Amino acid sequence: MLTAHDPDLAAALERHVKVLAGDIGERNVFQPDALHAAADYIEQQWSVHGCAVTRQDYQVRGVTCANIEVALAGCVQVDEIIVLGAHYDTVRNSPGADDNASGVAALLEIAGMLQALSPRYTVRCVAFVNEEAPFFFRGDMGSLRYARAARLRADRIRKGIRLCCVTSIQRPATLSASFPIFARRADCDGSSTRSRRRPIFRSKLRRCRGGCQGSR
Numbered sequence: 069m070l071t072a073h074d075p076d077l078a079a080a081l082e083r084h085v086k087v088l089a090g091d092i093g094e095r096n097v098f099q100p101d102a103l104h105a106a107a108d109y110i111e112q113q114w115s116v117h118g119c120a121v122t123r124q125d126y127q128v129r130g131v132t133c134a135n136i137e138v139a140l141a142g143c144v145q146v147d148e149i150i151v152l153g154a155h156y157d158t159v160r161n162s163p164g165a166d167d168n169a170s171g172v173a174a175l176l177e178i179a180g181m182l183q184a185l186s187p188r189y190t191v192r193c194v195a196f197v198n199e200e201a202p203f204f205f206r207g208d209m210g211s212l213r214y215a216r217a218a219r220l221r222a223d224r225i226r227k228g229i230r231l232c233c234v235t236s237i238q239r240p241a242t243l244s245a246s247f248p249i250f251a252r253r254a255d256c257d258g259s260s261t262r263s264r265r266r267p268i269f270r271s272k273l274r275r276c277r278g279g280c281q282g283s284r
């Protein structure tokens with residue numbers, strides 16, 4: 069289990085939030101330079117971790133928007149996929165520290181740590197764009213675009229898990245799963261991710277760790 073007692077991890081998480089919310093600030097289609105700076109930062113950080121990064125680019129209001137992904141192939145069931153996501157855009161007039169630089173920071177570090185593991189299922193870490201208004205639940209919403217592409221490929225997505233607002237002091241840090249698209253088609257095992265809230269990192273990462281390593 070990861071805890072705040074890991075000073076290197078805590079420092080890395082803090083650095084990501086400071087860059088995204090402090091140096092870059094409001095980042096959305098209405099602030100395209102900042103949106104692109106955030107996307108570049110995410111891609112660059114994952115590259116530092118040695119992750120192979122892919123992008124799903126699309127145009128919205130003349131602005132290139134991108135979902136950014138790192139995938140780690142499962143070692144037992146490579147065709148079964150878990151999507152771990154966090155949105156990196158912000159609402160307007162907000163630096164988006166908790167919502168959602170915090171979730172992106174966690175996603176960046178989780179993807180890096182997964183490189184050293186052998187998960188049972190394929191894990192895709194995806195930084196989504198355009199999850200805030202006015203795109204929320206509309207056609208240009210990043211996770212909606214992603215889900216449509218996944219459906220065309222007939223991807224077998226078992227779970228969609230969203231990291232959002234993970235530093236809020238008003239409520240415990242959670243793994244929230246409210247990707248509407250993933251919730252509809254992802255849960256092959258019959259459980260609903262929509263209603264679950266769990267302490268961050270613990271259960272999901274432990275399951276990933278338990279994949280091949282647990283069966284060796």
Ligand SMILES: [Zn+2]
Nearest residue numbers: 167168200232
């Ligand atoms: Zn949000």
